[in-house]
Amino acid sequence: xxxxxxxxxxxxxxxxxxxxxxxxxxxxxxxxxxxxxxxxxxxxxxxxxxxxxxxxxxxxxxxxxxxxxxxxxxxxxxxxxxxxxxxxxxxxxxxxxxxxxxxxxxxxxxxx
Amino acid sequence: xxxxxxxxxxxxxxxxxxxxxxxxxxxxxxxxxxxxxxxxxxxxxxxxxxxxxxxxxxxxxxxxxxxxxxxxxxxxxxxxxxxxxxxxxxxxxxxxxxxxxxxxxxxxxxxx
Numbered sequence: 442x443x444x445x446x447x448x449x450x451x452x453x454x455x456x457x458x459x460x461x462x463x464x465x466x467x468x469x470x471x472x473x474x475x476x477x478x479x480x481x482x483x484x485x486x487x488x489x490x491x492x493x494x495x496x497x498x499x500x501x502x503x504x505x506x507x508x509x510x511x512x513x514x515x516x517x518x519x520x521x522x523x524x525x526x527x528x529x530x531x532x533x534x535x536x537x538x539x540x541x542x543x544x545x546x547x548x549x550x551x552x553x
Numbered sequence: 554x555x556x557x558x559x560x561x562x563x564x565x566x567x568x569x570x571x572x573x574x575x576x577x578x579x580x581x582x583x584x585x586x587x588x589x590x591x592x593x594x595x596x597x598x599x600x601x602x603x604x605x606x607x608x609x610x611x612x613x614x615x616x617x618x619x620x621x622x623x624x625x626x627x628x629x630x631x632x633x634x635x636x637x638x639x640x641x642x643x644x645x646x647x648x649x650x651x652x653x654x655x656x657x658x659x660x661x662x663x664x665x
Contacts, residue, residue, distance in 0.1 A: 484656030543596040
């Protein structure tokens with residue numbers, strides 16, 4: 442799976458939107474963009490994924506650049522519970538090993 | 554409630570004493586995986602299973618064994634634990650490759 446680059450940390454105020462960027466310039470045509478997050482002392486938790494079009498679900502939105510070399514996870518109103526490490530991961534469906542390759546992620550801090 | 558459970562959550566043991574960490578999922582998922590998480594190294598896959606009696610090595614399988622006799626269970630076995638296996642372990646399951654993975658709460662293992 443291709444590599445992703447994310448900022449080490451970001452800070453946000455509670456109730457404000459948060460835009461978490463991810464660069465993946467070597468993405469291939471069959472790579473899906475997945476986002477997971479890991480809250481303190483918990484296992485990773487799926488957030489959202491997409492291929493080409495922007496995606497929305499109850500947790501977040503995913504905005505994918507037209508050339509697919511970058512994407513942005515959008516939390517519309519950050520809460521204290523959203524403080525976590527967010528991981529951007531590329532998954533090729535030919536990855537028979539079912540493996541998620543977690544990089545360093547972005548540690549999001551939410552201030553009250 | 555759909556979930557992945559792991560037991561024990563915490564374990565301190567000594568070098569060479571065989572141990573098993575259990576993992577169970579109630580979502581009828583075909584795929585299950587074991588990961589270890591270490592500071593600075595992210596999550597690394599140990600073993601995965603695509604279905605009953607089908608298992609294969611991940612990135613870091615040395616020193617571990619797994620079995621998949623039933624669809625819901627995927628135990629991780631350390632026949633002769635060593636201190637370098639001190640880590641945080643996560644079990645995960647998903648419906649099929651590419652689908653979101655559901656993670657357990659983690660097992661913190663210390664080998665003295």
